[in-house]
Amino acid sequence: MRLVQTLTLCLALLLSLAAPSHQQESQDKKDKPHADGHQHELHHGAKLDRCAGMEFDAVAVNEEGIPYFFKGDHLFKGFHGKAELSNETFPELDDHHHLGHVDAAFRMHSEDSPDHHDHQFFFLDTKVFSYYKHKLEKGYPKDISEVFPGIPDHLDAAVECPKPDCTDDTVIFFKGDEIYHFNMKTKKVDEKEFKSMPNCTGAFRYMEHYYCFHGHQFSKFDPITGEVHGKYPKETRDYFMRCSHFGSKSTDEHIEREQCSRVHLDAITSDDDGSVYAFRGHHFLSITGDKFHSDTIESAFKELHSEVDAVFSYEGHLYMIKDSDVFVYKVGEPHTHLEGYPKPLKDELGIEGPVDAAFVCADKHIAHVIKGQTIYDVDLKATPRVPVKEGSITQFKRIDAAMCGPKGVTVVFGNHYYIFESPMIMMMAKILPEQHRVSQELFGCDH
Ligand SMILES: *[C@@H]1O[C@H](CO)[C@@H](O)[C@H](O)[C@H]1NC(C)=O
Ligand SMILES: *[C@@H]1O[C@H](CO)[C@@H](O)[C@H](O)[C@H]1NC(C)=O
Numbered sequence: 001m002r003l004v005q006t007l008t009l010c011l012a013l014l015l016s017l018a019a020p021s022h023q024q025e026s027q028d029k030k031d032k033p034h035a036d037g038h039q040h041e042l043h044h045g046a047k048l049d050r051c052a053g054m055e056f057d058a059v060a061v062n063e064e065g066i067p068y069f070f071k072g073d074h075l076f077k078g079f080h081g082k083a084e085l086s087n088e089t090f091p092e093l094d095d096h097h098h099l100g101h102v103d104a105a106f107r108m109h110s111e112d113s114p115d116h117h118d119h120q121f122f123f124l125d126t127k128v129f130s131y132y133k134h135k136l137e138k139g140y141p142k143d144i145s146e147v148f149p150g151i152p153d154h155l156d157a158a159v160e161c162p163k164p165d166c167t168d169d170t171v172i173f174f175k176g177d178e179i180y181h182f183n184m185k186t187k188k189v190d191e192k193e194f195k196s197m198p199n200c201t202g203a204f205r206y207m208e209h210y211y212c213f214h215g216h217q218f219s220k221f222d223p224i225t226g227e228v229h230g231k232y233p234k235e236t237r238d239y240f241m242r243c244s245h246f247g248s249k250s251t252d253e254h255i256e257r258e259q260c261s262r263v264h265l266d267a268i269t270s271d272d273d274g275s276v277y278a279f280r281g282h283h284f285l286s287i288t289g290d291k292f293h294s295d296t297i298e299s300a301f302k303e304l305h306s307e308v309d310a311v312f313s314y315e316g317h318l319y320m321i322k323d324s325d326v327f328v329y330k331v332g333e334p335h336t337h338l339e340g341y342p343k344p345l346k347d348e349l350g351i352e353g354p355v356d357a358a359f360v361c362a363d364k365h366i367a368h369v370i371k372g373q374t375i376y377d378v379d380l381k382a383t384p385r386v387p388v389k390e391g392s393i394t395q396f397k398r399i400d401a402a403m404c405g406p407k408g409v410t411v412v413f414g415n416h417y418y419i420f421e422s423p424m425i426m427m428m429a430k431i432l433p434e435q436h437r438v439s440q441e442l443f444g445c446d447h
Contacts, residue, residue, distance in 0.1 A: 048074055048083045051243035053216040054236075058157065059202040060105035063118045063133060065414075067204065067240070070102040079263045080242035080281075092136045093122060093129060100124050104155040106204070109162035110169040110184045126153040148173070148182050150189035159203040159210060161223040172223060174200045174212075179226065194226025198233070206262065207415055207437070220447065230447050239263075242281045254294040258285035260445035265412050265438065267320070268401040269359065271313040271331055276403070278443070282306040285443065292444075303327055303337045310358040310401070312367055314380060319367070321345055324353035349378045350387045357411075361404035361423065368423050372398055375427065391427040410442075417442060 048054075048071060058070040069076040073094075074083040086102065087094040093102065104123040108116045108130075119137065122129040127141040128148065144153055148171070157174035161181075169184040177199055181190040198219060200212035210223045217233035218240070237243045238257045258280065267279040275288040284301075285294045297306050301320065310321040318335070320327040325342035326349070329335040345353045349369060357370040360380070367378045369387070373394065376387040393399070393411075401412040408421040416435045420426035439445040 048072070050076055050083070050241055051237060055215050056202040056213050056236075058102040058105040058122070059204040059211075059213055060120055060122075060159075061107050061204060061206065062120060063107065067206065068105070068120075069240075070105060070202070072101050079240060089134055090122070090129070090131060090136075092141070093124065104158040104173070104202075106158040106160045106171060108171070108184075109160045109205075111163070112169055112185050116184075121158070123155045123158060149187060151180055151182055152178075157200040157203040157212070159205050159223070161205070161210070165205075165208070165210075165223055170223075172203070174203060192226060194221070196228045197221055197226050251294070254283065255285065255292045256445075258283055258294045259292070259443040260439050260447065262415055262439065264414055265401045267308050267311040267357065268403045268410070268412060269311045269313045269318065270403050270405045271318070272316060272362065274405075275331075276442075277311065277318065278401075279308045279311060287443070300335055301327070301329060301337075303342065309354050310356060310369070312358040312360045312403075314360050314365070314367070319358070321353065321355055321358060321369075348385065349376075350385055351376055351378070357399050357402040359402045359404040359409065361409070362406070368402075368404075370399060370402060375423070390423075393427060395429055395432050412438060412442075415439065 050069070050071075054071060056069045056071055059067060061067050066078055070086060071083070073086055075086040075089060076083050093100070102122050102124060106121055108119045108121060110116050116130070118132070120131045122131070123144060124141075126144055128144045129141045130137040144151055144155075151173050152175050155173055155175050159172050161170040161172050163169055166181070168186070171182045171184065173180040173182060179192040179194050179197075181192055183190070197212060198214040200214055202213040204211055210221050211218050212221055213236065214233065216236050218236050219228045219232035219234075220230065221228050238253075239261055240263075242263045258278070261280065263280060265278055265280050268276065270276045273288070275286055278285045279297065282296055282298065283294060284297050285292065297304055297308070304320055304322060304327045308320050308322050312319050313331075316331055317338070318329045318331060320329065324345045326345050327342045328338040330338065345351055345355070349367065351369055351371070355369050355371045358367055360367050365380045367380055368390065369376045369378060370393065373392045373396070375390045375392060377390040378385050378387045396411070396413055399411050399413050403410050404423070408419050409423055409426050411418045411420065411426065415438050417438055418433050418435060420429060420433060436442070
């Protein structure tokens with residue numbers, strides 16, 4: 001007897017924890033290489049390592065929702081990876097301000113001004129630059145006072161506040177402890193006092209929340225009142241970065257970080273008893289009933305070490321795929337690695353690695369392995385195991401992780417997940433089902 005009821009209950013509980021979201025903003029790239037912690041030479045010889053703790057000059061998402069973190073003349077794209085020179089992506093920033101840094105940046109969101117909608121704006125000293133798809137708009141750079149009359153030069157931070165978050169489409173500017181609301185429609189400027197806010201050096205809107213960066217910490221704030229609710233500031237490296245050698249000290253902090261991190265998952269699975277295991281970088285989160293546990297992968301799955309590509313559960317074992325190898329652990333306290341593993345993925349399932357995701361639905365013995373948009377079926381009872389190309393998922397270019405449970409197949413991409421009733425329905429889907437949030441709805445993060 002499978003404990004399907006337990007799983008149903010467990011998922012129902014988790015899924016009821018938060019309201020659904022309707023906007024996809026995050027598409028963190030799953031370029032797997034172990035890029036975190038790497039260092040990059042600055043032109044003046046200093047090392048730029050965001051995992052060492054860093055105060056950013058500006059933060060903004062691009063038109064695809066990928067966050068850009070600016071520091072000096074460098075730029076970090078996404079939640080992990082090396083710094084690049086900003087002028088490689090935005091060459092004109094350099095023409096006017098050699099060796100400068102970006103003071104502030106935001107992505108415009110304005111339904112009332114389609115000319116500006118989704119453009120990235122950068123502020124350097126007295127100038128503003130507007131880019132769309134990494135191309136400088138004609139006529140830019142312009143004086144800040146021309147485009148945003150009433151807004152001072154030499155800003156510290158900026159963030160968009162579209163309707164209905166703000167009454168009208170608005171841009172919030174920060175300079176020292178002064179805060180300005182610029183109404184895009186009327187061009188009216190309101191000076192605000194955000195008493196509980198630290199001075200921000202960068203700010204951005206992400207997943208419909210507003211974040212102010214200060215030092216190597218951040219605070220989530222209400223864009224209208226400037227109030228900071230909850231336990232802030234928090235450490236930027238815990239939530240917006242993937243750093244292998246950085247972690248909070250206590251178990252509770254581990255759990256909260258894994259619940260609430262916006263960094264994409266590497267793999268997820270639910271086992272026969274309904275426990276969910278989610279893997280991200282060097283850590284994992286497990287959920288059994290309403291009990292959460294989090295630790296390093298190294299401590300529970302020593303042989304695997306870190307950064308798994310895909311995991312599926314089958315007959316009391318976790319099959320964990322990393323690059324072109326398969327590791328198999330018997331689920332238990334502690335999990336034990338089976339003799340003879342890791343084995344090449346090619347020998348075990350007949351598939352060349354790396355793969356993106358894998359899952360087995362309860363009572364079936366078919367492993368569905370997803371690589372890019374292709375799904376392979378492998379009959380786990382057959383010898384030898386031969387993959388059959390089952391079909392493709394057309395709704396996604398690639399996915400981060402997937403698992404199968406009583407409700408169907410959960411597909412995770414970036415900060416969102418989608419539930420399909422069956423693998424067949426997943427492949428035939430012409431439109432995406434309702435979008436859910438990973439942190440809130442799957443892991444019960446409360447902020
Ligand atoms: C980009 O910036 C670096 C360092 O500031 C400089 O050496 C390089 O010449 C710049 N490249 C371009 C294309 O402007
Ligand atoms: C915030 O900025 C103001 C200037 O606007 C400055 O006087 C104050 O010291 C700053 N606070 C901190 C904590 O840096």
